[in-house]
Amino acid sequence: MSRDLKPVERMKIPRHPMPAQDPLARRKNFQEVALGYTAEMAMEEAERCLQCKKPYCIDGCPVGIDIPEFIKRVRDGEFDKALQVIKRTNTLPAICGRVCPQEDQCESTCIVGKKYKPVAIGRLERFVADVELQQGTAKIPVRGERSGFRVAIVGSGPSGLSCAAELARYGHDVTIFEALHKPGGVLVYGIPEFRLPKDIVRYEIENLQKMGVEIRCNFVVGKTATVEDLVEELGYDAVFLGTGAGLPYFMGIPGENFIGVYSANEYLTRINLMKGYKFPAYDTPVQVGKTVAVVGSGNVAMDCLRTALRLGADHVICLYRRTRNESPARLEELEHAEEEGIDFHWLTAPVEVMGNDEGFVTSVRVIKMELGEPDASGRRRPVPIDGSEYEISLDTLVIAIGQGPNPLVTHSTPGLELNRRGNIVVDETTMMTSIPGVFAGGDIVTGAATVILAMGAGKVAARGIHEYLQKGSPTPGTPDHN
Amino acid sequence: MAQIVAKEEIAPKFMKYVIHAPEVARKHRAGQFVMILLHDHGERIPLTIAGSDREAGTITLVVQEVGKTTMEMALMPPGTEIEVAGPLGTPTHIEKWGTVVCIGGGAGIAPLLPIAGALQRAGNEVIAILGGRTKELVILREEMEGFADEMIYTTDDGSFGRKGLVTHALTSLIEERGNPDIVFAIGPAIMMKFVSLLTKPYGIPTVVSLNSIMIDGTGMCGCCRVSVGNETKFVCVDGPEFDGHQVDFDLLMKRQRTYLAQEEEARQRFLKDHQCRALNAQEDQR
Ligand SMILES: Cc1cc2nc3c(=O)[nH]c(=O)nc-3n(C[C@H](O)[C@H](O)[C@H](O)COP(=O)(O)OP(=O)(O)OC[C@H]3O[C@@H](n4cnc5c(N)ncnc54)[C@H](O)[C@@H]3O)c2cc1C
Ligand SMILES: Cc1cc2nc3c(=O)[nH]c(=O)nc-3n(C[C@H](O)[C@H](O)[C@H](O)COP(=O)(O)OP(=O)(O)OC[C@H]3O[C@@H](n4cnc5c(N)ncnc54)[C@H](O)[C@@H]3O)c2cc1C
Ligand code: SF4
Ligand code: SF4
Ligand code: FES
Numbered sequence: 001m002s003r004d005l006k007p008v009e010r011m012k013i014p015r016h017p018m019p020a021q022d023p024l025a026r027r028k029n030f031q032e033v034a035l036g037y038t039a040e041m042a043m044e045e046a047e048r049c050l051q052c053k054k055p056y057c058i059d060g061c062p063v064g065i066d067i068p069e070f071i072k073r074v075r076d077g078e079f080d081k082a083l084q085v086i087k088r089t090n091t092l093p094a095i096c097g098r099v100c101p102q103e104d105q106c107e108s109t110c111i112v113g114k115k116y117k118p119v120a121i122g123r124l125e126r127f128v129a130d131v132e133l134q135q136g137t138a139k140i141p142v143r144g145e146r147s148g149f150r151v152a153i154v155g156s157g158p159s160g161l162s163c164a165a166e167l168a169r170y171g172h173d174v175t176i177f178e179a180l181h182k183p184g185g186v187l188v189y190g191i192p193e194f195r196l197p198k199d200i201v202r203y204e205i206e207n208l209q210k211m212g213v214e215i216r217c218n219f220v221v222g223k224t225a226t227v228e229d230l231v232e233e234l235g236y237d238a239v240f241l242g243t244g245a246g247l248p249y250f251m252g253i254p255g256e257n258f259i260g261v262y263s264a265n266e267y268l269t270r271i272n273l274m275k276g277y278k279f280p281a282y283d284t285p286v287q288v289g290k291t292v293a294v295v296g297s298g299n300v301a302m303d304c305l306r307t308a309l310r311l312g313a314d315h316v317i318c319l320y321r322r323t324r325n326e327s328p329a330r331l332e333e334l335e336h337a338e339e340e341g342i343d344f345h346w347l348t349a350p351v352e353v354m355g356n357d358e359g360f361v362t363s364v365r366v367i368k369m370e371l372g373e374p375d376a377s378g379r380r381r382p383v384p385i386d387g388s389e390y391e392i393s394l395d396t397l398v399i400a401i402g403q404g405p406n407p408l409v410t411h412s413t414p415g416l417e418l419n420r421r422g423n424i425v426v427d428e429t430t431m432m433t434s435i436p437g438v439f440a441g442g443d444i445v446t447g448a449a450t451v452i453l454a455m456g457a458g459k460v461a462a463r464g465i466h467e468y469l470q471k472g473s474p475t476p477g478t479p480d481h482n
Numbered sequence: 483m484a485q486i487v488a489k490e491e492i493a494p495k496f497m498k499y500v501i502h503a504p505e506v507a508r509k510h511r512a513g514q515f516v517m518i519l520l521h522d523h524g525e526r527i528p529l530t531i532a533g534s535d536r537e538a539g540t541i542t543l544v545v546q547e548v549g550k551t552t553m554e555m556a557l558m559p560p561g562t563e564i565e566v567a568g569p570l571g572t573p574t575h576i577e578k579w580g581t582v583v584c585i586g587g588g589a590g591i592a593p594l595l596p597i598a599g600a601l602q603r604a605g606n607e608v609i610a611i612l613g614g615r616t617k618e619l620v621i622l623r624e625e626m627e628g629f630a631d632e633m634i635y636t637t638d639d640g641s642f643g644r645k646g647l648v649t650h651a652l653t654s655l656i657e658e659r660g661n662p663d664i665v666f667a668i669g670p671a672i673m674m675k676f677v678s679l680l681t682k683p684y685g686i687p688t689v690v691s692l693n694s695i696m697i698d699g700t701g702m703c704g705c706c707r708v709s710v711g712n713e714t715k716f717v718c719v720d721g722p723e724f725d726g727h728q729v730d731f732d733l734l735m736k737r738q739r740t741y742l743a744q745e746e747e748a749r750q751r752f753l754k755d756h757q758c759r760a761l762n763a764q765e766d767q768r
Contacts, residue, residue: 220568257708265702267701283525358736
């Protein structure tokens with residue numbers, strides 16, 4: 001039970017570090033890096049929370065989890081109750097506890113963080129979810145009384161999954177249409193096993209199926225059937241588009257088509273979705289290479305870098321045109337990458353890719369940058385330094401500079417309003433698009449963002465859809481989530 | 483899941499499969515393909531839809547055995563369930579041009595069938611030139627005869643039709659009767675390259691169907707990228723058909739060889755694991 005401590009004493013308890021596999025061992029395996037708290041660690045960490053009357057942490061969580069309440073339950077050893085609190089607003093805590101950029105979200109606003117290190121909210125969330133996973137005690141949420149309405153969800157990433165779960169609870173018949181042969185979106189094809197074990201994703205998806213949600217894989221909306229067909233011919237009463245940001249960007253510099261130059265999507269798909277790291281036991285090959293460089297420094301880049309190490313590369317280089325401070329990756333990933341021995345070249349941008357006569361990449365020419373005036377995003381703009389070019393020899397180059405919206409659905413759906421970047425425009429309170437009955441959320445609306453934002457959007461859309469089905473149109477202006 | 487309902491060996495190392503995939507059959511248009519996956523450990527590979535039957539809910543694939551996946555598929559009995567996604571790619575642009583020459587080589591003859599059919603239905607005069615190394619590799623002759631107003635055959639060894647390459651037949655055709663209005667060429671990259679080189683000085687529009695390596699087939703990975711008119715295009719969504727005069731075939735051919743070493747390893751392992759007579763016999767022919 002809770003100890004009787006003064007706030008200062010609580011704050012002074014050191015934040016409990018995350019147990020992790022040893023860097024030297026883990027750089028050669030695909031097992032999960034962060035091992036998770038034990039019950040003792042979790043209860044001790046929970047003591048650090050001040051149980052604020054005005055909990056700022058909640059403002060930092062995109063789905064507004066009642067953080068002090070669930071932490072109190074952890075402190076008291078009532079882990080199942082803690083989970084119930086979390087599940088009121090977050091259906092996938094085992095996933096969010098692992099991949100949320102907490103330092104920018106809940107933990108960034110935690111009051112303890114003002115003077116000391118913030119309460120490890122994400123790790124506690126993961127702990128609580130893992131207890132359930134290990135004990136297999138998950139209660140499948142009950143599906144609501146059958147409404148008779150049918151909803152089609154396009155895409156099985158976090159936005160589609162959370163939208164489906166919510167709609168099933170309202171009692172609607174839900175079918176998820178997924179283009180690939182496995183559901184999960186980025187959670188399955190993008191984020192590697194060592195950061196998010198695929199068993200966890202599978203478990204959550206199976207729970208969804210137990211709630212009665214049907215999943216149709218190998219169904220490419222826009223090709224196998226259009227959005228219009230889903231409504232007109234297949235008889236769905238509403239449609240949710242959660243197709244993500246799956247279109248890889250290249251740099252547009254010479255030599256990008258040499259063999260061994262991969263988009264991050266291709267590299268990660270070959271390895272995660274197709275299990276290329278187990279070739280020849282699995283049939284999909286991937287080029288390994290002794291020296292691998294990755295362009296970019298977000299989460300996607302970190303995943304590529306650390307994957308390359310695990311595939312057996314000797315030297316793995318990160319090329320980023322700004323500095324560590326501007327790096328958009330989660331802090332934990334950046335630190336893990338550093339510990340594992342990634343060679344970071346900050347303020348460095350590729351200008352040309354070189355290859356041999358057989359068409360294989362051999363090196364990349366880069367230029368050093370310096371930071372100039374702030375740009376539109378508020379970050380200082382990198383400016384090339386004349387005469388600072390040099391060449392880096394390598395076998396593989398992975399481009400992880402971002403993704404855009406895949407136009408398969410948007411271009412095959414006349415009347416769907418898009419912004420100039422090709423993202424779908426929605427009413428933010430209902431998530432309805434310019435086509436009545438067609439809703440959208442997640443990366444296809446916001447551009448590449450985060451798992452929790454996509455989940456939150458799926459949930460808001462589910463409510464919009466529910467209201468639309470009941471009244472024929474969603475009520476605009478209702479407050480966000482919860 | 484889709485199901486293999488029938489299969490037939492139509493030539494040495496060429497299998498024709500009928501696959502139950504009603505949603506794909508319903509939407510299929512000439513020029514489109516599917517991505518297939520044989521099982522959990524498999525590789526996703528693209529195969530062109532050589533025909534479809536909406537009533538029966540089936541599609542036809544004609545597949546040449548070249549490596550692990552296509553060899554393994556050949557061993558699968560009817561009734562086997564496989565994953566099939568499609569129809570993918572942009573359908574062939576069909577129009578009434580006048581005289582159209584359809585050139586097919588090897589496994590490329592299969593995808594040419596529905597295109598020739600659509601061209602004929604649109605009122606074109608279709609002349610088909612089909613080529614192969616030897617007579618029995620010039621596949622689907624009867625089927626193509628049903629769609630073409632005139633047939634020309636070529637074999638490298640002269641065992642059937644005229645001896646030589648499809649480009650020789652095309653040259654004679656142009657010399658004898660002047661320019662056709664458009665040429666469609668589908669086959670090995672090298673064949674499409676030489677057809678395109680041949681037609682370019684004559685100014686004959688030439689459509690080719692590119693067979694780059696793919697994974698998803700939906701524009702998500704960029705692995706299928708090619709250079710067309712100095713612009714990078716994704717074959718799976720922007721194609722597979724492109725203006726042959728704009729395609730950088732040398733780049734395509736290089737990129738096709740990306741995994742040569744791994745493919746050979748997989749093939750050898752597969753042969754070792756399946757020491758059955760049929761495969762050994764095929765091995766002898768190589
Ligand atoms: C490598 C990588 C690492 C990341 N790391 C993190 C992280 O640590 N933390 C974090 O919060 N976020 C991370 N992100 C971002 C996060 O994963 C995404 O913001 C989130 O997955 C978006 O969810 P979504 O549901 O919008 O789309 P997605 O997860 O992209 O799912 C979209 C799904 O729709 C399917 N689809 C697309 N088109 C069609 C169609 N026409 N028909 C049928 N199905 C279709 C796709 O196949 C896919 O399965 C990462 C992203 C990547 C790529
Ligand atoms: C749009 C398109 C349509 C096609 N249609 C047909 C068809 O109708 N009939 C037919 O027989 N073949 C077709 N192909 C080629 C077919 O996909 C390859 O022969 C097949 O992938 C070989 O796989 P494998 O494992 O048997 O051989 P492997 O030993 O793996 O490869 C042999 C060669 O096939 C190519 N290849 C390998 N893997 C892939 C892949 N994932 N994607 C594409 N090419 C690959 C490579 O160039 C390789 O050198 C098509 C290809 C494309 C791109
Ligand atoms: S869901 Fe993410 S942001 Fe919200 S509390 Fe959990 S870790 Fe923090
Ligand atoms: S802000 Fe920090 S200390 Fe306060 S309730 Fe939230 S987690 Fe606890
Ligand atoms: S196969 Fe992945 S983009 Fe074309």
